[in-house]
Amino acid sequence: MKKLLFVLFIVFALSCTKQTDLSDSIYIYDNEYPELPAYSEWGYNTFGANYDRSVFMYSRNEIPLKVTLKENRLAFIFQGGDGNYSNNYLALRFIIPDSNVKVYQDLLVYNDSIIDLTSETITVEMISKGNSEIIDILEGELYFKRSQNVFVDDVEQEIILSGYFNLKFVMNEIPSNMSEGRFDFGVNNQNFYNLK
Amino acid sequence: MKRTTLLLLLSMFMIVLYSQNENENSNPNKNANKLYFGIETGFRTFNSLSHEYAFIREEASYYYGYGNYYSKITWMSYAPFVSLKAEYRSLSDKFWVSAGVNYSSFHSLMGRSGNSQNQTDYFYIMLSQSQNESYYYRIKEIKETNHYIGVPIDIRYSPFLPRFFRLYFKLGFDFNLKVAAKQSVGFYQSEMNKHEDAILDLFDQPNSFYATSTLGVGIQLGKQNKPNFRIEADFPSLVLTPKAFGLMEYSFGGGARISFVLPLNIK
Numbered sequence: 001m002k003k004l005l006f007v008l009f010i011v012f013a014l015s016c017t018k019q020t021d022l023s024d025s026i027y028i029y030d031n032e033y034p035e036l037p038a039y040s041e042w043g044y045n046t047f048g049a050n051y052d053r054s055v056f057m058y059s060r061n062e063i064p065l066k067v068t069l070k071e072n073r074l075a076f077i078f079q080g081g082d083g084n085y086s087n088n089y090l091a092l093r094f095i096i097p098d099s100n101v102k103v104y105q106d107l108l109v110y111n112d113s114i115i116d117l118t119s120e121t122i123t124v125e126m127i128s129k130g131n132s133e134i135i136d137i138l139e140g141e142l143y144f145k146r147s148q149n150v151f152v153d154d155v156e157q158e159i160i161l162s163g164y165f166n167l168k169f170v171m172n173e174i175p176s177n178m179s180e181g182r183f184d185f186g187v188n189n190q191n192f193y194n195l196k
Numbered sequence: 197m198k199r200t201t202l203l204l205l206l207s208m209f210m211i212v213l214y215s216q217n218e219n220e221n222s223n224p225n226k227n228a229n230k231l232y233f234g235i236e237t238g239f240r241t242f243n244s245l246s247h248e249y250a251f252i253r254e255e256a257s258y259y260y261g262y263g264n265y266y267s268k269i270t271w272m273s274y275a276p277f278v279s280l281k282a283e284y285r286s287l288s289d290k291f292w293v294s295a296g297v298n299y300s301s302f303h304s305l306m307g308r309s310g311n312s313q314n315q316t317d318y319f320y321i322m323l324s325q326s327q328n329e330s331y332y333y334r335i336k337e338i339k340e341t342n343h344y345i346g347v348p349i350d351i352r353y354s355p356f357l358p359r360f361f362r363l364y365f366k367l368g369f370d371f372n373l374k375v376a377a378k379q380s381v382g383f384y385q386s387e388m389n390k391h392e393d394a395i396l397d398l399f400d401q402p403n404s405f406y407a408t409s410t411l412g413v414g415i416q417l418g419k420q421n422k423p424n425f426r427i428e429a430d431f432p433s434l435v436l437t438p439k440a441f442g443l444m445e446y447s448f449g450g451g452a453r454i455s456f457v458l459p460l461n462i463k
Binding site: 021022026028042044108111146147148149150151152153154157160 | 255332383
């Protein structure tokens with residue numbers, strides 16, 4: 001009877017699956033760090049990093065990346081959770097001065113570029129449980145290894161940003177470490193906001 | 197000790213030969229037809245293993261409880277065939293050895309079937325990529341059909357004496373030479389058909405030859421020296437030639453066949 005219920009549950013779960021499209025998140029686990037998504041450049045809409053003894057990961061409930069543009073300051077907001085499969089909302093906002101990006105297609109200029117997070121012009125905020133706090137970066141970088149324009153059926157569809165990140169920081173006088181961070185995002189008008 | 201064992205084995209062999217000779221002599225059907233002609237048709241299907249195609253975008257649509265489950269592209273295959281065979285029966289009509297000529301077609305299909313209204317029924321293939329641009333195409337299915345002329349060789353064994361209803365077992369081989377092949381792409385948008393050749397160039401091409409071995413079990417209906425009808429199940433059929441097919445790899449499968457055999461000299 002238990003087996004039957006299990007099979008029925010599987011069938012039910014499969015029948016409730018989300019639509020799989022470019023906007024969905026596709027988790028391909030990393031062989032070396034199975035709790036993190038493998039590095040990819042397909043626009044799988046995932047990110048993850050070791051966060052002390054836990055992980056900072058994308059979650060199914062949040063759009064993993066939002067990009068905002070306001071007064072020549074570009075913000076990359078990584079939205080996910082603290083810990084695998086948790087509902088503890090956690091986000092990092094990397095705010096970068098940029099006067100060149102006007103539309104999401106302009107993000108191509110970030111191809112193979114490294115943002116030094118210790119720079120005074122860079123602000124990093126951590127957002128959790130509705131609270132936003134600027135964190136002191138001890139060391140860290142945001143590396144856009146690849147920025148590419150994706151065409152689907154010969155129609156321009158989105159920009160894919162892929163790369164790595166890591167940072168050591170202090171928050172509430174407690175130092176923490178995020179390492180082995182990797183991301184693979186698709187950006188288009190759905191998650192690019194010009195706040196003006 | 198070795199000599200004793202050898203003598204014992206030799207004695208047993210002689211006894212078996214003698215008994216067999218006695219059986220044949222005492223068999224009321226010792227003048228049974230030994231040559232038969234048959235026509236056979238059926239199909240086989242094989243388990244399909246995808247080649248490692250780095251240009252196909254992964255998909256993971258299944259999520260429940262606490263885990264991710266990759267949705268797989270559907271791989272299907274079926275191989276209908278028809279054969280003409282000559283059959284020689286020996287050893288009290290218990291062993292049947294046949295060989296002939298065989299035509300078969302091997303159909304392979306890869307696609308993504310949405311099993312609910314909110315699932316897509318296509319997958320993405322990356323056709324080309326430069327440093328700053330990638331071109332994906334939505335594909336509903338890719339088909340490959342190969343046609344073969346082959347030589348089947350079968351050995352059947354029935355442990356029972358001739359009767360109307362006979363159970364038998366089979367070991368078979370077939371060797372197939374490709375005579376024609378065709379691959380096609382079903383795009384999500386038909387306007388993209390102009391890219392069909394470029395997409396197909398990404399995939400491996402089938403080799404010109406494949407061989408299989410098959411175990412089977414079947415029943416034969418009909419009297420000795422009369423037309424017989426057979427129905428047979430093949431399992432497993434093992435593909436003996438790796439990388440024989442273009443789209444995907446096959447290792448083993450199964451199938452069914454029916455045949456009609458006629459004695460060449462009806463008495």
